Amino acid sequence: MSGAAGRGNDIRGRADWVKTLAREVGFDVCRITAPDDLEAARADLAGFIDAGHHGTMAWMPETKERRGDPRVLWPDVRSIIILGINYGPEGDPRDNLIRPEIGNISVYARHRDYHDVIKGKLKEIAQKFAARTNAEVKVFVDTAPVMEKPLAAKAGLGWQGKHTNLVSRDFGSWLFLGSIFTAADLEFDPPERDHCGSCRSCLDACPTGAFPAPYRIDARRCVSYLTIEHKGPIDREIRPLIGNRIYGCDDCLAACPWNKFAEVAREQKLRAREDLASPPLADLLALDDAGFRALFSGSPVKRIGRNRFIRNCLIAAGNSGEARLAEHCRRLLSDEAAEVRGMAIWALARLGALKDDDKTGAQNEPDDYVREEWKQAGLLP
Structure with a gap:
């Protein structure tokens, strides 16, 4: 040889x-x-x-x-x-x-x-x-x-x-x-060709219009980016489009017709946690930092921190139309984190649950972003 x-x-x-x-x-x-x-x-x-x-x-x-x-x-x-x-x-x-x-x-x-x-x-x-x-x-x-x-x-x-x-x-x-x-030399495999054809199911499924063109994404409008990577408040125009997506978004992935060939993951380490499949917003809005860390121990959700996560949950609450969630949002008006207080105002306004008594809190708010949320809600001039 x-x-x-x-x-x-x-x-x-x-x-x-x-x-x-x-x-x-x-x-x-x-x-x-x-x-x-x-x-x-x-x-x-x-x-x-x-x-x-x-x-x-x-x-x-x-x-x-x-x-x-x-x-x-x-x-x-x-x-x-x-x-x-x-x-x-x-x-x-x-x-x-x-x-x-x-x-x-x-x-x-x-x-x-x-x-x-x-x-x-x-x-x-x-x-x-x-x-x-x-x-x-x-x-x-x-x-x-x-x-x-x-x-x-x-x-x-x-x-x-x-x-x-x-x-x-x-x-x-x-x-x-x-x-x-x-650093070793190995035999290479051939590339796979594009099989998308004329299909645009994934593009049409995006709730926020994050695809300016096929094969192009604007992260600034992507729910996954906004709920995971983006710190601080989320643009008011996009909040209603997020719905109840509190961490990431699967819409474009789930819409792909090629998923019909995908088997359900069976490997034990990748089985989904049942408690994270459909968690009630009421329970999530009650989480303090210790509770957040305990619930999401070992989960990628833990990396964004409690405040950003609660911000996301408040957007979902505001979009829910569920009046019973208002009491949970109201407790967060006095939260230590400005991003939480601000989104609690927005959620309560969306639920039609702000009260005249809230004007006192609005007048005493020291954070400029939160004061702007009060203004948008009509409780500050």
Whole structure:
């Protein structure tokens, strides 16, 4: 056997071995790609940032160079292993949207924090791969400046749909992604082509019109960005459109016709918590910081903190039309956090539950943002 042939067999053998290991560890899909040919993705990223569509996510322009080229992030990388875990829900998460008395939490956040689940599995694979190949490896999950969706498309896991998320022929829009960078040479998989065709179900499903064009998203209008990443008050024009979505939004994902091929996630660590499937808003509005931390221990929801979460719940309460929620909102008029007090005013005004007695609180309010909410509610000149 020639040296070239032997090396080729070794490259294929390593790739086959790591894919088998990935299935054994619990991943549903594993593909491999090269760390180059991302010019189109870099251009899309630059356009996204230049248009200001990243909103207040300052880390995106700060990490643009590293995000746009894996070799800037790690010059020694020669192969990228992309792995996915199916988190397909049992039903349509949009069913919760017609139940205004509950808070709708995005499907992914009803599980144990996927960063913890995936990172542990990635490390297990990486350690065994490094021991077998004697090659350096680095593990990345979501929080690192890696363009996982373009890389996943290039590796053949799926394609980036018109909603900018990854779509798989086998798992629809429900895949958690992680990656392993390695200095080893591996056999690469072919990319997947775009199968969206003329369909625009995901674009039409967006409640806030966050897609200025197919394959383009303006995070500033995206419910997921607004309820998770965005700090402080949310624009008044968008609040009514959020409905009862208190953490993230699944509408564009759930609308994808390819989901009919996705099986429900069966893996034990990714089963949704029943208490987060349809939590009553009344219970959530009563959470103090300790209660919030206890309820969302091990959940990605915990990362946004109690105040931002209660802000979201108050928007949902204001949109609910449920008069019985007014008493829960009223208690929050004296909350220590300005963003909570301000949204409590808005919620009570939406419910038609503000009283003349509230003028005293309005007149004594020291925070400019909250005073503006009182003005908009008609209790301050």
